[in-house]
Amino acid sequence: MIIDPDVVTLSRLQFALTALYHFLFVPLTLGLIWILAIMESVYVMTRREVWKRMTQFWGVLFGINFAMGVATGITMEFQFGMNWAYYAHYVGDVFGTPLAIEGLMAFFLEGTLIGVFFMGWTRISPVKHLLVTWFLALATSLSALWILVANAWMQNPVGSAFNPETMRMEVTSFAEVFFNPVAQAKFVHTVSAGYVLGSMFVLSISAWYLLRGRNVDFAKRSMTVAASFGLAAALSVVVLGDESGYAVSENQKMKMAAIEAMWETEPAPASFTVFGIPDVKNRTTHYALQVPWVMGLIGTRSIDKPIPGINNLVEDTKGKIDNGIRAYDAMLVLREDKHNAQAKEILAAHDKDLGYALLLKHFVEDPRKATPEDIQKAADSTIPNVPVLFWSFRIMVACGFYFIALFGYSFWLSSRRRLDRNRWYLKLALWSLPLPWVAAELGWIVAEYGRQPWAIEGILPTSLGVSSVTTGQVWTSLGGFVLFYTALAVVDAVLMLKFARKGPDGLGIWPVVERDPSLRPALED
Amino acid sequence: MFDLDTLRVIWWALLGILLIAFAVTDGYDFGTAALLRLLGRDSDERHVLLETVEPTWEGNQVWFVLGGGASFAAWPMLYAVSFSGMYLAIALVLLAFILRPVGFNFRSKIEHTRWQDLWDWVLVASGVTVPLLTGVAFGNLFLGLPFRFDDDLRMSWHGSFFELLHPFALLAGLVSLSMLLTHGAAWVAFKADRSIAARAARIARWTCLAWAVLYVGAGIWLAYGIPGYAIASEAVPGGPSNPLFKQVATGSSWFASYMSHPWFWAAPVAAFAGALVLQWQVATQRVSGFLGSSLMVIGTILSAGFALFPFLLPSSLDPRSSLTVWDASSSRSTLLLMLGATAVFLPLIVLYTSWVFKVMRGRVTLDHVRGTHRSY
Numbered sequence: 001m002i003i004d005p006d007v008v009t010l011s012r013l014q015f016a017l018t019a020l021y022h023f024l025f026v027p028l029t030l031g032l033i034w035i036l037a038i039m040e041s042v043y044v045m046t047r048r049e050v051w052k053r054m055t056q057f058w059g060v061l062f063g064i065n066f067a068m069g070v071a072t073g074i075t076m077e078f079q080f081g082m083n084w085a086y087y088a089h090y091v092g093d094v095f096g097t098p099l100a101i102e103g104l105m106a107f108f109l110e111g112t113l114i115g116v117f118f119m120g121w122t123r124i125s126p127v128k129h130l131l132v133t134w135f136l137a138l139a140t141s142l143s144a145l146w147i148l149v150a151n152a153w154m155q156n157p158v159g160s161a162f163n164p165e166t167m168r169m170e171v172t173s174f175a176e177v178f179f180n181p182v183a184q185a186k187f188v189h190t191v192s193a194g195y196v197l198g199s200m201f202v203l204s205i206s207a208w209y210l211l212r213g214r215n216v217d218f219a220k221r222s223m224t225v226a227a228s229f230g231l232a233a234a235l236s237v238v239v240l241g242d243e244s245g246y247a248v249s250e251n252q253k254m255k256m257a258a259i260e261a262m263w264e265t266e267p268a269p270a271s272f273t274v275f276g277i278p279d280v281k282n283r284t285t286h287y288a289l290q291v292p293w294v295m296g297l298i299g300t301r302s303i304d305k306p307i308p309g310i311n312n313l314v315e316d317t318k319g320k321i322d323n324g325i326r327a328y329d330a331m332l333v334l335r336e337d338k339h340n341a342q343a344k345e346i347l348a349a350h351d352k353d354l355g356y357a358l359l360l361k362h363f364v365e366d367p368r369k370a371t372p373e374d375i376q377k378a379a380d381s382t383i384p385n386v387p388v389l390f391w392s393f394r395i396m397v398a399c400g401f402y403f404i405a406l407f408g409y410s411f412w413l414s415s416r417r418r419l420d421r422n423r424w425y426l427k428l429a430l431w432s433l434p435l436p437w438v439a440a441e442l443g444w445i446v447a448e449y450g451r452q453p454w455a456i457e458g459i460l461p462t463s464l465g466v467s468s469v470t471t472g473q474v475w476t477s478l479g480g481f482v483l484f485y486t487a488l489a490v491v492d493a494v495l496m497l498k499f500a501r502k503g504p505d506g507l508g509i510w511p512v513v514e515r516d517p518s519l520r521p522a523l524e525d
Numbered sequence: 526m527f528d529l530d531t532l533r534v535i536w537w538a539l540l541g542i543l544l545i546a547f548a549v550t551d552g553y554d555f556g557t558a559a560l561l562r563l564l565g566r567d568s569d570e571r572h573v574l575l576e577t578v579e580p581t582w583e584g585n586q587v588w589f590v591l592g593g594g595a596s597f598a599a600w601p602m603l604y605a606v607s608f609s610g611m612y613l614a615i616a617l618v619l620l621a622f623i624l625r626p627v628g629f630n631f632r633s634k635i636e637h638t639r640w641q642d643l644w645d646w647v648l649v650a651s652g653v654t655v656p657l658l659t660g661v662a663f664g665n666l667f668l669g670l671p672f673r674f675d676d677d678l679r680m681s682w683h684g685s686f687f688e689l690l691h692p693f694a695l696l697a698g699l700v701s702l703s704m705l706l707t708h709g710a711a712w713v714a715f716k717a718d719r720s721i722a723a724r725a726a727r728i729a730r731w732t733c734l735a736w737a738v739l740y741v742g743a744g745i746w747l748a749y750g751i752p753g754y755a756i757a758s759e760a761v762p763g764g765p766s767n768p769l770f771k772q773v774a775t776g777s778s779w780f781a782s783y784m785s786h787p788w789f790w791a792a793p794v795a796a797f798a799g800a801l802v803l804q805w806q807v808a809t810q811r812v813s814g815f816l817g818s819s820l821m822v823i824g825t826i827l828s829a830g831f832a833l834f835p836f837l838l839p840s841s842l843d844p845r846s847s848l849t850v851w852d853a854s855s856s857r858s859t860l861l862l863m864l865g866a867t868a869v870f871l872p873l874i875v876l877y878t879s880w881v882f883k884v885m886r887g888r889v890t891l892d893h894v895r896g897t898h899r900s901y
Contacts, residue, residue, distance in 0.1 A: 067630035067631065071624070074619065077590060085609035086680075089678060092598065104871070107590060108584070112583070113584075114584075115579065116885070123884050165767055170858070171858045473613060
């Protein structure tokens with residue numbers, strides 16, 4: 001079976017575009033819902049009308065975003081089957097389970113309660129409504145947990161083994177899959193990033209109202225919530241991003257080396273390259289500005305363990321390819337004679353390297369006939385795109401530190417009740433709006449583009465995962481996505497701007513003309 | 526306690542239950558959307574129609590998402606072959622699923638006639654596309670699909686989008702469409718302002734009649750015009766999930782399983798009983814009419830699933846590549862764990878979904894929509 005390389009390229013492009021697009025909306029849902037939950041909790045505790053109105057106003061913007069998240073999320077579920085059929089067959093036994101549990105445990109709760117959140121304000125008591133909001137918040141984060149359990153298995157495929165009879169990976173331990181250390185690090189890092197993004201959203205739009213002198217009490221309260229929640233989240237995203245880095249270095253040494261553009265193994269503890277120009281052709285990094293010890297400390301939590309460089313990892317890969325070929329050969333023997341004890345033994349000894357033989361399929365039809373040149377090419381192909389990873393990572397980290405500073409300053413201003421005094425600060429807060437999106441998308445690129453050439457690290461090369469489809473079919477769907485997603489992006493942006501501009505005053509949400517005199521003090525507060 | 530084959534049958538049943546739950550709940554959302562411009566004669570009336578489905582469509586849709594996730598986890602080959610093989614058809618269904626949430630949410634965000642008309646028609650199109658194409662896909666299962674596996678179990682597909690539009694498959698598509706139009710109209714008769722409800726009840730009775738004719742027609746065609754598939758090799762209890770380990774004979778009848786399991790006839794009988802209840806009750810505008818159409822939906826889907834059993838996805842190109850209940854599932858550990866998760870969460874889902882329907886109960890009247898400021 002010949003795999004058309006154009007189908008692989010187009011399928012990858014389509015997956016990357018739709019995933020990056022979906023991830024424009026997901027983090028905002030993740031973060032904003034907790035801010036809504038906080039605001040509504042204050043309302044239920046104090047019964048001050050303004051907090052209910054805050055929940056409702058930010059809820060309108062949440063709703064627009066949520067619809068986009070749901071619409072683009074379905075694409076992701078469809079695509080594993082549509083474009084990655086061999087992947088779906090090869091790992092569905094392991095990978096499908098967290099996705100299904102996500103639906104059962106989280107997305108169902110989300111989808112069911114969202115209608116009550118918007119249309120239930122007058123139908124159920126405030127306490128019940130608050131519970132709905134809290135469950136929604138919990139469900140969105142749980143949803144992220146299960147998706148990241150699935151994703152973490154792609155980065156660090158634990159708890160599974162190859163079965164030659166069914167020609168696929170099968171589960172050996174769900175506990176290992178669910179408690180994958182990569183999943184935990186990724187979960188905390190990703191949801192924190194969403195919380196930062198949600199906080200920035202509220203902070204920036206509120207800053208805009210203050211710059212215009214509109215909705216002042218409403219905006220200041222909103223900013224206070226965003227500043228405190230955002231500061232906690234920004235600290236968590238950076239500190240636990242470091243945890244994520246530690247997990248990466250344990251499991252994906254090549255990704256770590258590429259992020260660092262570290263071609264040769266450095267003596268421990270390795271230094272961190274703050275700046276440099278990676279040169280892929282000559283395998284070196286020009287103008288490197290290095291801080292000693294830092295990388296070794298982050299990557300190994302020690303001062304005596306070295307971090308392997310790219311060239312050494314490529315050499316190690318060749319050994320794995322040799323073992324992979326042995327496993328591949330044993331697998332073919334077992335296909336003819338499933339009781340062959342010797343072949344079983346060889347496969348059992350080397351099945352974890354079987355994927356490295358599959359890597360050869362890109363260069364030679366039958367991996368058993370690979371020449372040393374083929375093996376060298378396959379080993380070289382395990383190097384991801386170094387400059388892209390190097391720069392994506394650095395920009396993401398710089399954003400992270402900037403968020404700590406900005407939210408820290410916001411928090412300080414808010415505790416001194418001076419949020420509306422400094423126009424320079426308000427402008428900075430407004431114009432920082434796109435940055436969390438930049439950081440989140442770059443984070444996806446580091447994690448997923450950095451995983452290449454693997455779909456499942458060490459198990460299944462991306463190029464083998466594709467479906468039996470034609471380039472014409474993928475061009476059609478890709479064209480459709482570009483067309484409809486662009487149109488939806490425009491509509492989404494127009495609606496977001498329209499409702500943000502109108503604001504709580506323009507929408508008649510706040511201030512309300514109150515007939516109930518008992519609410520007076522709340523209005524004047 | 527649960528051996529592999531038992532788990533396979535359980536997961537076959539669960540897949541059916543998810544599909545039925547999707548058709549019964551989200552099916553009326555699709556039906557209502559498809560009838561939006563026919564039943565809703567002005568802006569206020571359409572507003573009423575949309576509000577009957579708005580609080581719950583999103584939860585209903587999750588049955589479909591869950592069905593997709595469950596087939597990925599429990600029947601990975603079924604998921605892989607069907608989604609990649611029927612690529613462009615699935616892409617159209619996906620488009621409908623992408624445009625529907627934004628349609629529901631964005632339509633009323635701008636008070637402008639052309640804007641709202643545009644989204645109305647998007648909703649109508651999605652309401653027609655999904656029932657029609659899922660029906661066409663189902664019809665194709667009986668005809669067999671042009672795929673085969675190589676020894677690596679890599680599937681190759683040798684057909685095009687237009688080959689899916691076989692007359693029998695189109696007939697199956699119309700069965701599905703008329704069924705869900707009836708179901709949507711029955712929902713509107715139960716939930717919407719009485720003036721619209723009366724109109725919906727009349728439409729439901731006609732579409733139900735159309736369904737009955739098409740359904741019987743499809744049954745006759747299936748019995749006399751379409752050869753069935755049967756497993757021809759000895760069954761290996763708890764055998765590995767590799768379709769190439771068996772032989773398949775074609776030329777038998779798709780009604781063979783009805784002959785060996787006479788209680789399967791309960792499914793089509795239930796479908797007709799549901800249709801009769803609908804004809805009799807829908808004009809009362811009570812829940813009974815909607816329950817009738819629900820029974821009709823359940824019976825129709827079960828009758829098709831029973832006829833296919835134990836096949837999931839027959840292959841016309843290389844019959845032994847056909848996917849069956851016995852050779853296309855996940856491993857025992859996966860099926861067992863997923864069963865445990867389902868046993869815990871499915872009752873919870875039913876519980877909170879029922880609560881939401883209870884909170885959102887009541888008829889949506891024209892007076893109500895004229896008097897309220899939209900918050901969604």
